[in-house]
Amino acid sequence: MEYSNLRRQIVFMKKNLFDQGYLDEQFNQLEDLEDESSPNFLEEVVALFFKDSSRLLTNIEQATDKYPQDFYKLDSLVQQLKGSGSSIGALRMKNECSVFKANCNDRNLEGCRRSLQKIKREHATLKQKLESYFQLLRQVGPRDYAVSSRK
Amino acid sequence: MLLSALRMEERKRLMGRERDQFPVGMRVLAVDDDPVCLKVLETLLRRCQYHVTSTNQAITALKLLRENRDMFDLVISDVHMPDMDGFKLLELVGLEMDLPVIMLSVNGETKTVMKGITHGACDYLLKPVRIEELRNIWQHVVRRKFSNRERNNLDFPKECNKLPSVDTEHGPNQPTCGSSDQNGRTSKKRKELHGEEDDEVDDSECQDNDEPSAAKKPRVVWSVELHRKFVAAVNQLGIDKAVPKRILELMNVEKLTRENVASHLQKYRLYLKRLSAVASQQASIVAALGGRDPSFLHMGAFEGLQSYQTFAPSAVLPSFNPHGLLSRTSGAAFGLQELAPSNTIQTATGNVTISHCLEENQQTNITQGLTVTLGQSQLQQNWIHPENNGLSDVFSGSALTNTLSGTLHRVPSSSLPPQELLECKQTNVSMPPSIRIPSASSGLLERTLGVSTNLGDSSISQQGALPIDGGFSADRLPLHSSFDGPIATKLDTTLATSQREIGQQGKFSVNMLVCPSDNLTLAKNAKTGASSSGSTIMLPLDTARHSDYLQFGGASNSVQKIDGQKQDHIQNSNIIWSSMPSSELPTDNQTHITQNQRLDSGSFNHNIGAHLADQTNASASILPQMKFDTRTSEDKLKQKNTYDLGNSKLQGGFNSSSCNFDGLLNSIIKVEKDDLPFLDNELGCDLFPLGACI
Numbered sequence: 001m002e003y004s005n006l007r008r009q010i011v012f013m014k015k016n017l018f019d020q021g022y023l024d025e026q027f028n029q030l031e032d033l034e035d036e037s038s039p040n041f042l043e044e045v046v047a048l049f050f051k052d053s054s055r056l057l058t059n060i061e062q063a064t065d066k067y068p069q070d071f072y073k074l075d076s077l078v079q080q081l082k083g084s085g086s087s088i089g090a091l092r093m094k095n096e097c098s099v100f101k102a103n104c105n106d107r108n109l110e111g112c113r114r115s116l117q118k119i120k121r122e123h124a125t126l127k128q129k130l131e132s133y134f135q136l137l138r139q140v141g142p143r144d145y146a147v148s149s150r151k
Numbered sequence: 152m153l154l155s156a157l158r159m160e161e162r163k164r165l166m167g168r169e170r171d172q173f174p175v176g177m178r179v180l181a182v183d184d185d186p187v188c189l190k191v192l193e194t195l196l197r198r199c200q201y202h203v204t205s206t207n208q209a210i211t212a213l214k215l216l217r218e219n220r221d222m223f224d225l226v227i228s229d230v231h232m233p234d235m236d237g238f239k240l241l242e243l244v245g246l247e248m249d250l251p252v253i254m255l256s257v258n259g260e261t262k263t264v265m266k267g268i269t270h271g272a273c274d275y276l277l278k279p280v281r282i283e284e285l286r287n288i289w290q291h292v293v294r295r296k297f298s299n300r301e302r303n304n305l306d307f308p309k310e311c312n313k314l315p316s317v318d319t320e321h322g323p324n325q326p327t328c329g330s331s332d333q334n335g336r337t338s339k340k341r342k343e344l345h346g347e348e349d350d351e352v353d354d355s356e357c358q359d360n361d362e363p364s365a366a367k368k369p370r371v372v373w374s375v376e377l378h379r380k381f382v383a384a385v386n387q388l389g390i391d392k393a394v395p396k397r398i399l400e401l402m403n404v405e406k407l408t409r410e411n412v413a414s415h416l417q418k419y420r421l422y423l424k425r426l427s428a429v430a431s432q433q434a435s436i437v438a439a440l441g442g443r444d445p446s447f448l449h450m451g452a453f454e455g456l457q458s459y460q461t462f463a464p465s466a467v468l469p470s471f472n473p474h475g476l477l478s479r480t481s482g483a484a485f486g487l488q489e490l491a492p493s494n495t496i497q498t499a500t501g502n503v504t505i506s507h508c509l510e511e512n513q514q515t516n517i518t519q520g521l522t523v524t525l526g527q528s529q530l531q532q533n534w535i536h537p538e539n540n541g542l543s544d545v546f547s548g549s550a551l552t553n554t555l556s557g558t559l560h561r562v563p564s565s566s567l568p569p570q571e572l573l574e575c576k577q578t579n580v581s582m583p584p585s586i587r588i589p590s591a592s593s594g595l596l597e598r599t600l601g602v603s604t605n606l607g608d609s610s611i612s613q614q615g616a617l618p619i620d621g622g623f624s625a626d627r628l629p630l631h632s633s634f635d636g637p638i639a640t641k642l643d644t645t646l647a648t649s650q651r652e653i654g655q656q657g658k659f660s661v662n663m664l665v666c667p668s669d670n671l672t673l674a675k676n677a678k679t680g681a682s683s684s685g686s687t688i689m690l691p692l693d694t695a696r697h698s699d700y701l702q703f704g705g706a707s708n709s710v711q712k713i714d715g716q717k718q719d720h721i722q723n724s725n726i727i728w729s730s731m732p733s734s735e736l737p738t739d740n741q742t743h744i745t746q747n748q749r750l751d752s753g754s755f756n757h758n759i760g761a762h763l764a765d766q767t768n769a770s771a772s773i774l775p776q777m778k779f780d781t782r783t784s785e786d787k788l789k790q791k792n793t794y795d796l797g798n799s800k801l802q803g804g805f806n807s808s809s810c811n812f813d814g815l816l817n818s819i820i821k822v823e824k825d826d827l828p829f830l831d832n833e834l835g836c837d838l839f840p841l842g843a844c845i
Binding site for chain 2: 026029030033038041044045048049052053076079080082083084086087088089
């Protein structure tokens with residue numbers, strides 16, 4: 001019973017994440033890739049993402065603060081972040097990166113700073129939510145869950 | 152080395168089993184600097200049952216590919232990488248290894264996509280990549296093999312037929328067989344270079360496979376000769392009045408049935424339609440571009456525009472006649488003068504795109520048409536600026552690309568009557584994609600189309616000056632003419648491809664004569680800016696002669712020009728659009744070629760569309776092997792027509808695959824959605840001189 005409660009919670013949480021736009025379909029795709037040979041694929045990828053994106057965010061911050069501004073480089077960094085975010089389905093982050101890129105294009109430093117702050121917030125929020133999500137998953141046994149959700 | 156060779160052998164054996172079940176086990180090399188994306192990509196590919204090798208460094212990828220040319224079937228690479236630009240990798244892979252390359256990026260802007268296609272990518276996928284898209288990427292491998300075979304006039308249709316693995320006896324060996332076969336046979340050069348022993352084994356296997364097919368109904372292979380006759384017949388009758396029965400009579404070929412002709416005609420019509428669609432699209436683009444930068448329009452610097460080999464004997468001068476038009480370059484490449492009149496030539500050279508509309512053969516016209524921008528480099532730079540965000544580096548100096556299209560100014564005279572346009576189209580614009588390939592040993596190159604692009608500093612080897620990789624051998628030329636086709640080519644697209652970063656020296660000018668003068672196909676390319684310099688020459692052909700010109704001269708005015716450097720070589724790969732009478736052609740070509748060679752100080756890069764290199768073997772395929780492989784970029788470009796010659800499709804086709812000629816056919820076939828698998832295309836376009844290569 002507790003198991004099914006947990007499962008319900010998981011489903012609910014996941015649905016929320018989708019409804020609130022934190023995640024998109026790509027996340028499901030990744031989940032579907034889990035199988036016997038890579039049972040924790042999703043979690044691994046997400047962990048990898050957060051590790052890599054933290055590094056990227058630091059670089060972005062440095063580039064934003066640097067003077068004179070190198071928008072080209074900044075744009076390139078944000079693009080990287082956008083790419084990896086979209087690979088795991090981090091929708092909000094991806095969108096915010098697009099805004100950031102637009103600001104870079106316009107050479108709008110203020111806009112870039114704002115975008116940076118937003119992205120950092122999104123990043124932190126998503127990280128926290130996904131951590132809870134995976135915690136729950138671990139409790140039910142990720143393998144079962146993954147298998148059941150496989151097409 | 153020995154170890155790695157042994158290792159490779161073993162791997163091959165291990166993978167042999169897998170390869171037999173192609174596309175299962177297809178060997179993919181994935182390159183992406185982002186670890187998250189790479190991991191996801193790798194997993195997705197494994198899920199598709201491909202055999203995946205991944206690396207996060209482009210340099211490592213290149214090294215792997217160079218060491219073991221035969222180890223991979225396909226490369227997937229990200230566009231933005233820190234150690235090397237994805238486009239650069241794309242070019243190199245296409246040039247050196249002739250492997251299909253798929254680009255990945257989170258950036259889906261049309262201009263970037265266009266750039267990818269013009270640089271020769273088979274496809275351009277947006278991140279996040281979906282597994283459904285990856286399930287289909289094996290098509291690019293097959294397609295390439297297919298066209299390579301055709302290019303070499305191999306009787307691959309039989310073998311290709313087997314691809315669907317109908318033949319259990321030989322099993323799905325075919326595809327893999329094809330690949331190794333391809334390696335061994337299609338590109339002699341490669342064989343020499345790499346001395347793949349196992350090719351022989353595979354070859355024999357493949358040969359055996361031919362047996363069963365003998366029992367099948369003989370197919371009609373639309374060889375270049377045949378196609379030429381066909382086109383001649385159609386032209387004679389007039390496109391509206393051309394009915395299969397009459398065409399058949401005119402062609403007077405034994406064993407050809409009315410049905411064969413009918414189906415071929417259908418495809419040909421579709422092709423023409425596409426050309427015009429593209430042309431008009433390009434025209435609009437040009438128009439759009441025109442407004443943007445007026446000076447641009449005047450760019451005409453053709454630095455290397457050599458290509459225009461008109462049939463007039465005057466060979467393209469190595470030094471282009473400036474006609475006052477060309478800035479920098481020593482001679483404006485205007486071989487155009489000779490060009491048959493009324494050809495609008497849009498040459499997008501690396502530096503300059505010359506849109507030249509040759510009207511009625513007049514020199515004056517030509518000059519008028521050509522606008523040479525002195526400030527080429529400047530223009531380019533200017534041009535590039537706005538575009539640039541990252542494009543600039545690519546365009547080193549070859550603002551061309553962008554401009555190319557832009558500059559195409561519509562030649563005043565460009566208004567060709569539709570019929571003419573049609574005719575123009577008919578001229579074969581054969582863009583010999585073959586941009587050089589180092590071993591241009593084959594004399595083929597010489598002739599025609601050599602799109603010689605010099606990438607000055609590009610790492611791409613400087614291949615011998617002969618651009619003509621495509622081998623446009625004089626003999627082949629006739630082919631082109633036979634096609635008569637419209638290949639109006641949206642050469643510019645190809646040009647775009649050729650635009651490559653042009654190294655300091657790189658002059659890249661591909662002069663393509665594009666028939667439809669109206670359309671500024673180039674414009675389109677220019678717009679995308681993706682195109683590297685390439686001179687596209689649009690020639691509205693009003694006369695048959697002009698069709699000859701399809702010379703594609705890639706005068707590569709390398710980027711260098713931006714600094715006002717003198718262009719070292721204006722290598723123009725002249726792509727001689729087949730319309731030239733073959734007899735004339737050789738001489739012209741020869742001259743031209745020598746010129747090119749002279750010009751080419753040695754580094755000749757081919758660039759045209761990167762994949763012109765495929766063509767290297769030109770000999771048979773010389774004819775603009777423009778592969779209209781629109782398919783590749785189809786989805787990306789959202790082109791309805793697979794044939795989107797003018798657009799990226801062309802470029803894609805052009806670039807991506809070695810401008811195969813069959814590209815045209817392929818696209819035709821594709822369009823028609825033949826039931827036959829692509830491979831089964833018996834149109835055998837080996838060399839359709841569809842100049843459409845762009």
